[in-house]
Each structure stands twice: as C-alpha cells, then as structure tokens.
Amino acid sequence: MPTVNPRFSVLSEDFAADPYRHFARLREQAPVHYEPAIDSYFLSRYQDVQRTLTDHETFTTETLQVRAEPVMRGPVLAQMTGAEHTAKRKIVVRGFTGQALRDQIRAIRANAADLIAPFLPRGRVDLVTDFGRPLAVRVTLDVLGLDREDWQQVAVWHRGVAEFITSITLTHERRRHCLDCAEQLEAYLTPVIEQRRRRPGEDLISKLCTADFDGVAMSDRDVTALIINVLAAATEPADKTLALLFKHLIDHPEQMAQIREDPALLTAAIAETLRYTPPVQLVPRQAERDTVIAGSTVPAGATVFCMIGAANRDPDAFAAPDTFDIRRPDLATARSFTAAAQHLAFGTGLHQCVGAAFARTEIETVAAMLLPLLDGIRYASGFRYEETGLYTRGPDSLRVDFTPARGTPALARH
Template sequence: MATAQQVPDILSPEFAENPYPAYQVMRDSAPLIWHEATQSYLISRYEDVERAFKDKESVFTTDNYDWQIEPVHGKTILQLSGREHSVRRALVAPAFRGSDLQQKFLPVIERNSRELINGFRRAGSVDLVKSYATRFPVNVIADMLGLDKADHARFHGWYTAVIAFLGNLSGDAQVTAAGERTRVEFAEYMFPIIRHRRENLGDDLLSTLCAAEVDGVRMSDEDIKAFCSLLLAAGGETTDKAIAGIFANLLLHPEQLAAVQEDRTLIDRAFAETLRYTPPVQMIMRQTARDVELSGGTVPAGATVTCLIGAANRDGSRFQDPDSFNIFREDLTTATAFSAAADHLAFALGRHFCVGALLAKAEVEIGVNQLLDAMPDVRFADGFDPVERGVFTRGPQTLPVEFTPVAS
C-alpha cells in the first residue's frame, strides 16, 4: 500500500488546482493510500469505488456520517440501514419520482427558472453561476417545501456552511463551528413551520412529509427537519455545480454545444457526461464493518474510506478516452444515468443512491432548455477561461457569458 507522500496530497494547492493528474497517478500506482491528515484510506479505481457504493456484502457502512453529517443536519436517512432505512426512504421517495414530480413540481421548476432568466434575458451578459446556478436549485427546493423564498439568502448561507463543513478535510475550527451553528439555526427556523404545517396541511412537499406514513411509521419533527436540511444542502450544491459544469463543458466544446442546441434530447447526455467528467461531488466516505481486500491492500475494520468519485469516473479500465468530454460516448448509458444502475458514480449507487437524482435531472432539463432558448448564441465573455474550484465539491465559481438578447 502506498502513502500520501508518493502522490500529490489531496490537501495541497497543486491538487486543488487540478486533481485529475493526481487521480491518474493514484489509479495507476497507488490505488489504496493511507492519508494521515484525514485519517482515511483513499481509493481511486472504478471497481473499488463501485464496490463500496453497491456494497452487496454489507462491508461499507455509512457509520462515518455519525460524525461527518449529523453535527450539521441531525440524524438523516443516510445513516440508517435495514428496515429502518427502507421505511424512511419509502416515506420520502415518492415526492421525487412519478406523478408527484411530474404534476406538482415540474411547474415549480419551470416557474423558478423562468423568473431568474427574466432578470437577465435582456442584458446580453450574465454570470451564470451568480445570477442563476446558485439561486435556481435553492429557490426550487424552498418552493417545493412551501417555504418563503424571501429567505433565500439564509438558505444559501446555511447550505454553504454545511458544504464547507463536509469538505473541511484540514479540520479548520472556524469552519467546523460555522457548520455546527447551522444545525441550531435551521432547527429554530424549521420546527415552528413543521408544527404549523402538521395542523394546516397543503399541497407542498413539507405537508407530504408531515402526512406520510408507511407500515405505521411517520416522520418525527426531527426527521423532517433533518431531511429538509439535507435536501437544501445536497440538492443546492450539486445542481448548482452541475448546471455550471454543463455550460462550461459545452462552451469549451462548441461542436457539442451546437448539437445540443439543435437537438434538446441531448441535454440528458450532456448532464450524464458532466457528472462523469467533472462530478460536482468529488468524494464520498464510507466506513468498513470488517477487514476488506481492495486494489493495493487491506483496509481494516472500522476504518474510514474516502471514495474518490472524480478519479473513478475517469478510470480508463471503465471508460474509453476518459479525460475527454464527449456527450456521444458509447460507454455511458443515458437511460440509466439517473438511476441506481448508472455507469458514472456521481450519485453513488445501491441503497444509498441519491434520492433526488430525478429531481436534479428535471431541474437540469428544464433549466438548460430555458437558458438555451434565452441565449441561442451563448458564448464566454471576452477573455474568460473557466476554472474549477474546490476539493470535496468542485465546479466553476464564476461563469460570465455573453449573448444576443431575444424576445421572451
């Protein structure tokens, strides 16, 4: 087994600048690394990360979430297993698929996207990150829950602090404290709303969560608060960076952008390939229940395993020409790209596959369609070259573009 000193360290400026060369070194010569600073084993090959996520042997648990996410969200569905997990997932999952998603929430997505685009469609230029991507998913989720979108700044501040906490690999005390404060602040905000909603059910997602019952089990106020906290953070950050990533990748490949503009059914391909090529979440952790053999050595029981999604998604043993962005690649199946059978690993796999994947797909389909309608000749602002930022989550922090305004 290699040590972190033999490859660029995941906490180094070099890695933050561009992790993909380091990922290649890891896959090729150091597929299992003990990383002292994070007290975890780094795994980078597709077969190992896929095994950890599918976990058919009940080896890779989510016990790490007890210390990784519970301090900021409270106990969430991600920490549960067995029947307890399946029942809780059954309580929340219907809202993110089928008729509820189609009938209740697609109009919410369309309206929120249109409102944001109307704010800049006549300007001829916009920063797609600041004026659209960071606002759109948070507004959608707040609207779905029946929360006041006037509180957007608070929601965004909370989820930003949560994501910083999750990505605080260096253990910065101020980041830790800010993340932990969000749990208290969000609870103080949500509990009165949840109690009121239980007595005054409506047609929103929060009402659905309050009323849901499976096998005689209902969600407590704490359950609902924790799920809403998780939804705002995970749904906001990943969709934010995915939309920015799609446009950055397509604008860097004009022939593929032209193809998507001509045939909007290719948006799903562009989203799936962006999830593979530049995944918004670069790493997810698991904890071993017993000793397990992986490429490069043995991970002992009770150890934290950092699954490097950004590395696995560019594994040449799984994908042809993995360092090229290609929406037409034949080794990425779009039909399953937003399900637990996906080829890419950006949404994890198995029983802890992202429950909001189809919501993200709907947001991206609608948002990208409306943006392309409003900006048919979209292009980078003069002199701009997109740069990704982040280690735990990663994406463009700014994306200034220009376009010729068209009538709404």
C-alpha cells in the first residue's frame, strides 16, 4: 500500500490553486498517491493511467453507479459493456456524423455569430461567461433538438448535474441541490421524449427514441440517461477548451501569429491545448481485484482516479511536456480526436469520450470564426487569470480586449 504523505494532499487549497506545479513530484515520488480522507488512489504516470483506462477487466466503471447514475437518471454509456455499449454508442455517434454534422456546423456558426455580435462594437468580451458557456449549451440543445430558448434554465440544471459528477466531496445541501436539478431536468425531458416517440424528427433525441437494442425499444429511463450523458459530454469539454485555447495563444503570440498566417495549424493548437491543459483532469475507475501499480498494491474495490493532467505532462510520453507547442512532433494531431489519440484528454480505449470528434468540430469552427474578428486580442486591463476545479478544470472568466477589423459586424452574421 502507498505511504501516506501527511504534508501533501490533492484535496488541499494549495493543490487546487495550481495542480500543474505538483505533477512532477507526484510522478517521481508518489505515482500511486493515497488520500485517506476519501479512501482513493491517484495515478499520475502516463503508462499507469493508460493501462488503467484500457484494462477494462481489472479497472471497471462501477464507481459511476454512485458518481453519475443518480443525476443521469439511469446508466450512462461508460457503464455499459459488450453489445449494449456498442449498439447504444453507435446510435449516439451517428448523431454527430454525416449530414447531421454538416447541419450542426451551420448551427454552431449561427449560434456563435449571434452571441459574439453584440460585443464586436465594444471591443471587449468575456470568452467564458459571455460566450463560451452559453455557446456550448445552445449548440448541444440544437444537436438534441431541444428549444434553444430554454438554454439558461437547462444550463442551471446541467451545472447541478456536473457538480454532482465532478465533486470529490459534497455537503448534504449541495447533494440535494444537484439531485433536485437532475429531477427537474428529467421532468423537462419526459414530455419531449413522449412527443418524439409519436412524431420523430431528425434530431438526436428522435434517433434515441426510435432506435432499439436487441429488437426492444429503449425505455424512457434509457433515453433520458443518454440525453443527459450527451449534454454533459458535448458541453463540458467545449467551453473550457475554447477559453484555454485562446488563453494559450494570447500567452504565446508568436504561435497565434503562425495560426493567423496558416489556419491549418488550428487543429494542432486545439490538440495541444487538450494535452497541455485537459478540461477533464480526473477519470475514476474501480479496481476489481488486488492490483500492483508502480510497486504499490491497490486493493480490490478501491476507487482509482486517473490524473489526466499529470499523465499528459509525463516526460516519458512527451518531450518538453511543460511547454505549449502547436508544432510538437510527438502529438500526432491527425489522431488527437480519436480513440488512438496520444494525449489522454478524452480518455482512451472502449470508453473514450463520445463527444470527442464533435468537440473538435465545434471548437475548430468557432475559433476559426473568432480569430479574424478579434484582431489584436489581449487580456482586458486589470484582468487576473485564474483556473478552478479538481475533477474538471478551466477558467471562470477570460476577459479580453480586441480591435475589431473594419466590417466585422456584417461578417459575424454569416
């Protein structure tokens, strides 16, 4: 069993303020770090994290029955295995490919143009609160076929669901709030599901309502869980990654200049952002048997947290891992949004994030729109950058100033 270091905790305020400065010490001195307060193990080396995420017999997703199912209102894709997982994942993935994806790109552009337009004359916008968060929810509602006008209420419910899943500890009051959000979201979805069963359209909810598994239609509970699953998977990475991308490009103006000169580099910049500052920092698994990792025994039944941020900065996996470099040769950009990605921001293997390819399309489409509009982008005067979050992590705000190029309001509408 790993030795407990009483002077260090991943649950501390010091770690929360900047986990990245602790990762090297964890990988070198405590690659299997034990937190007695929550009886859980934290893995920080790339090789160990990759093994844990791909060895589905030794490390299962059983922990999600407690960490996710209560607010998802049923089993999520990551809990499924075998034929059920393959069939249901395929239904969801079809909602993000082909003609559906082409329609979504148009919706992404329309949403982005609508949200950014009021800020173009002002030369100032918060890319998180004014733009990124509302954009991610509105785009996901379009994919699902839900009313875009409901985005603010759905965003409140989504935040409650996300808090439940991503909190390491919850007070009784916060737990009750999160469950209330999930119950209200389920109540909102129930009549929608009933309507789509009677009159299906081309949206993803209709596809879920009309699909079957082994010749049996999915229950309302199954459909509800998958809808909330998609809402979380398509929303969480997108808003954080977009803000983090612009943060890194502002911090590295020479790399931003390269992208402005060669827009084809944008995909590599997104992939490097995902490696350098992954929006999902922890992925939980449960050990099914006593297992030795990096010389330490993790007992059967234990919760294991894969530290994605630490693994993505492991020098055994990436050269100069603490350097942001859109031209790095060891990232394999072409594979960075698939299950074969070198970085682990979307997980890997069987349970790689179902929204990975869509997240790429959304972030790439929006960033390509914004870069020409936000000329001379820089931090707003007096702005102090901060990141928050242990399980998922990103900026709470990204206030920027810019000089709109002449004629950009008209461009933003197209």
